[in-house]
Amino acid sequence: MPSPLKCDLCAKPATVHLTQIVNNKVHKVDLCEACAQAKGVTDPSGFSLADLLLKASLNPETPAAPGVRCEQCGFTPVDFKKLGRFGCPACYDTFRSLVEPMLENMHNGVAHTGKVPTRSLERKTLYDRLTKLELDLTEAIRTERYEDAARARDEINQVKQAFNADAQR
Amino acid sequence: MPNAEIPNISSLLGTPSELTDSGSAKTAIVLMTRVRLARNLSGYHFPGWAKPEERERVLASCRASVAATAPMRRCFNFAVADLSDLERQILVERHLISRELSSAKEGAGVVISRDQAFSVMLNEEDHLRIQVLRAGFNLKKAWSAINDLDSQLEEHLDYAFSTTLGYLTACPTNLGTAMRASAMMHLPALVISNQMEKVVRAVNQLGMVVRGLFGEGSDASGSIFQISNQTTLGESEDEIIKRLGSVLQSIVEHELNAREKLLEADSGKLYDKIGRAYGILQNSHLLSSSEAMNLLSLLRLGIDLGVFPEANRSLVDRMLIEAQPGHLQYAQKGELEPGQRDVLRAARLRSEFAAVARPDFRAPAHGGN
Numbered sequence: 170m171p172s173p174l175k176c177d178l179c180a181k182p183a184t185v186h187l188t189q190i191v192n193n194k195v196h197k198v199d200l201c202e203a204c205a206q207a208k209g210v211t212d213p214s215g216f217s218l219a220d221l222l223l224k225a226s227l228n229p230e231t232p233a234a235p236g237v238r239c240e241q242c243g244f245t246p247v248d249f250k251k252l253g254r255f256g257c258p259a260c261y262d263t264f265r266s267l268v269e270p271m272l273e274n275m276h277n278g279v280a281h282t283g284k285v286p287t288r289s290l291e292r293k294t295l296y297d298r299l300t301k302l303e304l305d306l307t308e309a310i311r312t313e314r315y316e317d318a319a320r321a322r323d324e325i326n327q328v329k330q331a332f333n334a335d336a337q338r
Numbered sequence: 339m340p341n342a343e344i345p346n347i348s349s350l351l352g353t354p355s356e357l358t359d360s361g362s363a364k365t366a367i368v369l370m371t372r373v374r375l376a377r378n379l380s381g382y383h384f385p386g387w388a389k390p391e392e393r394e395r396v397l398a399s400c401r402a403s404v405a406a407t408a409p410m411r412r413c414f415n416f417a418v419a420d421l422s423d424l425e426r427q428i429l430v431e432r433h434l435i436s437r438e439l440s441s442a443k444e445g446a447g448v449v450i451s452r453d454q455a456f457s458v459m460l461n462e463e464d465h466l467r468i469q470v471l472r473a474g475f476n477l478k479k480a481w482s483a484i485n486d487l488d489s490q491l492e493e494h495l496d497y498a499f500s501t502t503l504g505y506l507t508a509c510p511t512n513l514g515t516a517m518r519a520s521a522m523m524h525l526p527a528l529v530i531s532n533q534m535e536k537v538v539r540a541v542n543q544l545g546m547v548v549r550g551l552f553g554e555g556s557d558a559s560g561s562i563f564q565i566s567n568q569t570t571l572g573e574s575e576d577e578i579i580k581r582l583g584s585v586l587q588s589i590v591e592h593e594l595n596a597r598e599k600l601l602e603a604d605s606g607k608l609y610d611k612i613g614r615a616y617g618i619l620q621n622s623h624l625l626s627s628s629e630a631m632n633l634l635s636l637l638r639l640g641i642d643l644g645v646f647p648e649a650n651r652s653l654v655d656r657m658l659i660e661a662q663p664g665h666l667q668y669a670q671k672g673e674l675e676p677g678q679r680d681v682l683r684a685a686r687l688r689s690e691f692a693a694v695a696r697p698d699f700r701a702p703a704h705g706g707n
């Protein structure tokens with residue numbers, strides 16, 4: 170073990186040492202007093218320690234694919250290395266290959282088995298369906314398939330009604 | 339739903355709360371249970387990456403949805419920017435907001451239920467951090483209460499969710515259930531008998547985290563610890579709660595054993611600590627925050643052991659919060675130097691404990707709980 174230990178976040182001598190065992194793997198974090206304060210080892214929420222472990226596990230030497238950028242928010246892997254957090258929900262799709270290897274060490278499994286926001290998902294399904302139907306409608310009109318266009322229009326009305334019913338619930 | 343009255347910290351302090359007014363023999367070792375859920379809106383940047391205008395927009399829309407839920411009737415609804423440093427500190431000391439939120443940038447807020455059992459932080463690290471507190475060892479009730487509130491919110495808010503990764507959070511360590519369940523435990527006998535390190539290691543091995551009350555070193559915080567789950571992805575909420583619950587139960591048993599052993603080995607030594615704590619609380623003129631916490635912890639142990647009547651528990655629990663720097667200074671209407679605070683803290687505790695009857699060491703009940 171190198172001594173004295175240096176802070177994982179800056180290079181000052183570390184005075185706070187944390188050891189966690191997740192899935193039988195030992196994770197160690199060493200911090201100086203200032204970083205321990207700043208990084209919320211003092212936060213009682215229980216969220217921040219895991220975050221520290223994450224940062225420590227991010228190897229700064231791993232080359233990041235520099236060209237990849239989240240279309241929704243402009244986030245890059247370099248930003249992630251710096252912040253330890255993502256920019257928006259869509260980042261999880263964009264950076265799937267970066268996220269997946271991390272999860273195994275971080276969690277007790279790699280797939281969600283808990284609560285599902287059923288109502289959010291229902292609304293999303295309706296919304297996606299509506300978007301597709303509107304495209305169909307435009308395309309049908311453009312190619313003069315008027316029966317298809319009428320069918321699409323009927324369906325659009327149905328989906329919109331479902332939306333309204335949903336909003337009133 | 340807008341509030342008719344202007345919510346402020348004074349009215350919050352003047353309202354009975356789940357944390358300060360529910361003490362009973364049932365909360366002897368597990369003072370309170372807490373469950374937190376992280377949630378984000380789909381289609382928006384996470385707060386840390388969002389521009390101020392976007393944060394303000396998210397804040398406005400979440401605030402309205404949160405305030406409209408049933409548990410939030412007549413809620414306290416604060417924008418962090420409108421609160422003074424002292425007021426923020428009070429909310430931290432009452433476990434209603436995190437330190438991170440208290441130092442947040444524009445567009446951060448918190449909605450707190452009347453009884454302070456529910457709070458929803460807005461634009462902390464995630465758009466919503468929903469929390470419920472329950473006095474005593476009540477993980478299942480806490481989960482069911484927060485599950486309800488979460489479902490009510492989801493009626494109006496589109497959550498960011500992936501079928502494989504679960505609730506999408508700014509930090510990947512919170513993915514999946516995005517749930518942190520925790521208990522605040524009073525473990526004086528394990529501390530006195532130097533067993534906490536062993537307990538911490540064992541608990542870590544089971545995938546749980548142990549921390550001091552406000553995160554600082556183990557004995558500076560009145561032998562009060564928080565134990566919570568470390569991982570959030572791969573298990574359901576019920577599984578996590580069940581696993582945490584059995585870890586907590588076994589810690590309770592270890593604490594009870596440690597108390598028995600201390601009494602068997604040398605009850606005089608333990609009673610001496612409790613008796614001295616009583617004497618100091620009634621007579622001292624200078625008390626630091628950490629000394630006060632430790633004295634209050636010993637009094638609480640005395641109550642568990644039957645040395646003081648049960649009726650004193652709520653006083654001790656209230657003082658554990660009200661002797662904190664933020665609460666003390668707020669009561670004094672201004673910020674004070676640490677030295678002045680110690681004078682004030684001692685005076686407050688002297689007057690609060692003046693009426694507490696002398697300890698009765700004759701036939702205490704063993705163990706507590």
Ligand SMILES: [Zn+2]
Pocket residue numbers: 176177178179180181200201202203204205
């Ligand atoms: Zn540092």
Ligand SMILES: [Zn+2]
Pocket residue numbers: 239240241242243244256257258259260261
């Ligand atoms: Zn993104």
